[in-house]
Amino acid sequence: MKKKLTIKDIAKELNVSISTVSKALNDSHEIADVTKKRIQAYAKEFKYKPNFNALSLKNKKTKTIAVLIPNMLKYIYAQVFNGIEQVANELGYKIITCVSNEKTSKEIEILEMLSNGSIDGFIISPALETSINKDYVHFQNIIEEGFPIVMYDRAPKELDCDKVVIKDHKATYNAVEHLKNTGCKNIAFISTHTKLASTKKRKKGYIKALEEFGLDINREIMIDMTGIHYKEYEKILTPILEKHKIDGVITTNEATGIAIQKVAQKLGYKIPENFSVIAFSNGILARHASPQMTTISQHGEKMGAKAAKLLIQRIENENETLEYETKIIQTDLVMRNSTKKFLKLNYNV
Secondary structure: OOOOOOHHHHHHHHOOOHHHHHHHHOOOOOOOHHHHHHHHHHHHHOOOOOOHHHHHHOOOOOOEEEEEEOOOOOHHHHHHHHHHHHHHHHOOOEEEEEEOOOOHHHHHHHHHHHOOOOOOEEEEOOOHHHHHHOOOHHHHHHHHOOOOEEEEOOOOOOOOOEEEEOOHHHHHHHHHHHHHHOOOOOEEEEEOOOOOHHHHHHHHHHHHHHHHOOOOOOHHHEEEOOOOOHHHHHHHHHHHHHHOOOOEEEEOOHHHHHHHHHHHHHOOOOOOOOOEEEEEOOOHHHHHOOOOOEEEEOOHHHHHHHHHHHHHHHHHOOOOOOOOOEEEOOOEEEOOOOOOOOOOOOOOO
16 A cells, blocks of 8 residues: 655655745745745645644544445445444444545545545445446545545446455346246346446346346346436336236346336236346335335445455555455345245355
């Protein structure tokens, strides 16, 4: 992990006193303009940021970490936060929580605000906009400034840092296998953000399972709901279900799962007798659906706990060279009433 640039480092490199560097960075008139500009240019080139906490803490750590959540409305992120908080509390760390609202500009603003020494490291799930555009420059800059980062859920392969993820492709593969084993033959896949790497992996696992189990691969029932408001889901899904004899569905979120269940019931299907639904995440919506929905649990609390342990380990061992780690959280099917039971298989990933 790269060491953060300090006033002492600048003073040593430019052969001036620490007091001179401090005055230059505070735009003091007590030193010559030439010296001031030279110091300021060096600080800017090497991305120096004043560490306000260091003055009072005398170079001790802040014992504070920042958590960036892309969307407060998704249950998985509430679970992740709970896991982070439990570990942080146990290890004596405080948490600053920020929400990007799926915007890159908000992420940049947050990172700039907190990278002044307010925190020791970041736990981040990138915004949707950032993930789709693969715009990771602001994260790379923070890493180069010496801040440890742990990425969770949406963890880009382009960044060298610690990561906590699930096997998205294996999770959908297992879901297809379960539906096949309970009698489904025409299984649809519904997604809401097709450009996300996780969605692509889930679709890949879905198609691979269809191929290996000898089930029909029908592109017309690989349904893209990107950009569609949830209030429009039923209207979009109704003609598709009327046209195709679908008997099983895997969705990337619970809202589409609830919508397809409602459409199926309106068209006379009986759940789970001749129509089954499995949705990603394991939130409140699934438990209050009618019937209650079988889900792919991503175990957000475990994900958050693992991310916090990785980050704090790196913070407290900053002088050691630690290899970056990618931790895999196992998923499993949480069986409810939207699918038939099949007890002979273990669907842990």
